[in-house]
Amino acid sequence: MTNRPNILLVTADQWRGDCLGTVGHPVVKTPHLDAFAETATLFEQHYATTAPCSPARASLYTGLYQMNHRVVWNGAPLDDRFDNIARAARRAGYTPTLFGYTDTAPDPRKHHPNDPALKTYEGVLPGFSVRQSLPEDDKPWLSWLAARGHDPAAFETIHQVEPENGERVSRKAPRYSRDETQTAFLTDAFLSWLGEQDGDTPWMAHISFLRPHPPIAVPDPYNTLYDPEDGPDFAGAASADEQAALHPLIAALQDYQHLSSHVPGAEGHVRDLTRHDLKRIRALYYGMISEVDAQLGRLFNALREHTDTLIIFTSDHADMMGDHWMLGKGGFYKESYHIPLLVRTPGQARANRVSAFTSAADIFPTLLNILELDSRHAPDGASLLPFLDGQTPTSWRDAALWEYDFRHLLKRWPGHFAQGAEQASTALMSRLDENWQYVHFARLPNLLMPSTDTAPPSANIAFERPDIAGARLEALLTTRMRHNDETLARTLVWEYHDRDITRR
Numbered sequence: 001m002t003n004r005p006n007i008l009l010v011t012a013d014q015w016r017g018d019c020l021g022t023v024g025h026p027v028v029k030t031p032h033l034d035a036f037a038e039t040a041t042l043f044e045q046h047y048a049t050t051a052p053c054s055p056a057r058a059s060l061y062t063g064l065y066q067m068n069h070r071v072v073w074n075g076a077p078l079d080d081r082f083d084n085i086a087r088a089a090r091r092a093g094y095t096p097t098l099f100g101y102t103d104t105a106p107d108p109r110k111h112h113p114n115d116p117a118l119k120t121y122e123g124v125l126p127g128f129s130v131r132q133s134l135p136e137d138d139k140p141w142l143s144w145l146a147a148r149g150h151d152p153a154a155f156e157t158i159h160q161v162e163p164e165n166g167e168r169v170s171r172k173a174p175r176y177s178r179d180e181t182q183t184a185f186l187t188d189a190f191l192s193w194l195g196e197q198d199g200d201t202p203w204m205a206h207i208s209f210l211r212p213h214p215p216i217a218v219p220d221p222y223n224t225l226y227d228p229e230d231g232p233d234f235a236g237a238a239s240a241d242e243q244a245a246l247h248p249l250i251a252a253l254q255d256y257q258h259l260s261s262h263v264p265g266a267e268g269h270v271r272d273l274t275r276h277d278l279k280r281i282r283a284l285y286y287g288m289i290s291e292v293d294a295q296l297g298r299l300f301n302a303l304r305e306h307t308d309t310l311i312i313f314t315s316d317h318a319d320m321m322g323d324h325w326m327l328g329k330g331g332f333y334k335e336s337y338h339i340p341l342l343v344r345t346p347g348q349a350r351a352n353r354v355s356a357f358t359s360a361a362d363i364f365p366t367l368l369n370i371l372e373l374d375s376r377h378a379p380d381g382a383s384l385l386p387f388l389d390g391q392t393p394t395s396w397r398d399a400a401l402w403e404y405d406f407r408h409l410l411k412r413w414p415g416h417f418a419q420g421a422e423q424a425s426t427a428l429m430s431r432l433d434e435n436w437q438y439v440h441f442a443r444l445p446n447l448l449m450p451s452t453d454t455a456p457p458s459a460n461i462a463f464e465r466p467d468i469a470g471a472r473l474e475a476l477l478t479t480r481m482r483h484n485d486e487t488l489a490r491t492l493v494w495e496y497h498d499r500d501i502t503r504r
Contacts, residue, residue: 005310007094008309010206010313011057011060011206014329016318016339020034020037025444028286036296036300036313039351041343041352046341046359047338047357047402048360050403053317054105060361060363062082062361065380065401066405068380077105077108088371088373094203096127096206097193098125099132107345122137134208157264157265157451161217168273168274169266171224172286178294187299214263215263216284218288223287224289229279252413252417253331253412256409257270266397285321310344312341312343317339334437334451339360342461345388357396362381365381368383369383398451399432403427407427425441428441431479438468446460448461
């Protein structure tokens with residue numbers, strides 16, 4: 001293959017799709033991504049396929065919905081039979097290089113039971129060469145801080161900040177500076193590696209930034225960059241109790257969401273927070289986004305000399321960030337799944353906006369299309385290349401689909417669910433179109449909500465409008481059937497000798 005581009009895939013963990021200046025957020029400042037968008041394609045209705053991290057990334061890397069890759073939670077293994085972005089890139093002659101993490105639990109059938117790889121969900125996607133890791137324990141970053149003069153004895157509480165008088169959520173800065181964040185650490189590592197490239201051999205890199213994922217803490221000036229009173233109204237009911245009454249899954253999620261998972265050193269549940277507390281957390285989250293944007297500015301500046309580079313910026317999933325009285329990801333609300341996607345192709349000179357529904361499952365087939373490769377399995381997503389070329393595909397999806405497997409909640413809090421639910425499917429499927437969101441469960445109430453409504457209905461509209469709910473159920477079933485695994489069904493066995501299977 002000739003004229004292969006450099007490829008840079010950047011993910012910023014838990015970044016909401018509405019938190020970009022270029023899409024009109026009234027508060028968040030992202031000047032570097034806004035400038036990048038001036039010569040890139042921005043996908044306004046881009047959605048993750050599932051949550052949390054491992055399942056969402058499995059879809060991003062393989063182009064499959066959760067119904068097919070079956071990574072249902074962090075630690076659920078990714079079947080080794082699946083192709084992925086790194087393996088495909090190797091077939092095209094690249095050495096895919098990772099900065100950060102992929103949260104890929106390995107296929108246990110490929111490992112001895114005593115292999116330490118089976119003790120963590122933080123494995124590396126097969127095919128990647130790791131230049132700089134960033135595991136959950138932060139050890140490489142902490143070693144970097146120690147080399148910069150920080151006291152290792154204080155690393156256990158590195159993200160905890162001084163309390164503020166009278167406040168449950170402190171907006172004080174942590175002990176590390178704006179130039180010493182995990183984002184800066186990975187950016188430095190990538191820029192050093194970039195300087196080693198010879199300019200003649202196309203390269204592929206994946207930078208997997210942790211932020212704005214919790215813990216919610218960010219150094220000066222980003223910790224006070226935003227006034228907590230600024231920002232849009234929160235979506236949701238008037239109280240956490242009223243929110244929980246909408247559906248049993250919400251009540252279980254409220255039991256699951258402990259504040260300490262988001263704010264270091266904090267106690268209690270997220271449901272116990274006031275709107276005042278949530279606004280302070282959200283202001284810090286906005287600051288974390290601006291911190292990542294600043295480091296992206298360094299990346300984009302360095303890549304000006306690498307004009308033949310395909311750049312993809314996205315996230316794995318989003319964050320509720322106070323909407324519906326929740327933090328983090330999961331459940332069925334769209335705030336947890338709407339994520340950014342900006343793509344700049346080599347030589348692109350002007351902005352392009354796409355309002356069609358696109359999916360994280362589309363990234364893998366898009367890269368295959370660009371590299372002129374076939375997948376070794378049948379992806380559920382579709383190539384975005386027509387959109388990148390300024391065209392509109394003649395046939396495209398009219399809705400976004402996501403799933404959420406909640407078996408861990410059912411096991412820990414069975415009282416929230418109907419008797420016998422554990423014997424049924426423990427996953428939901430959600431279909432969002434321009435007018436309605438329909439959520440299908442097994443042995444739990446199905447939901448129908450206006451897709452443009454910022455507050456949940458006082459009662460389940462699925463019962464009030466069975467005509468609309470029935471039509472959406474039919475559309476969801478049709479989509480589900482269309483995405484049966486077609487890997488071996490595409491060709492009859494005696495036809496294989498007529499195919500060029502060396503590209504598969």
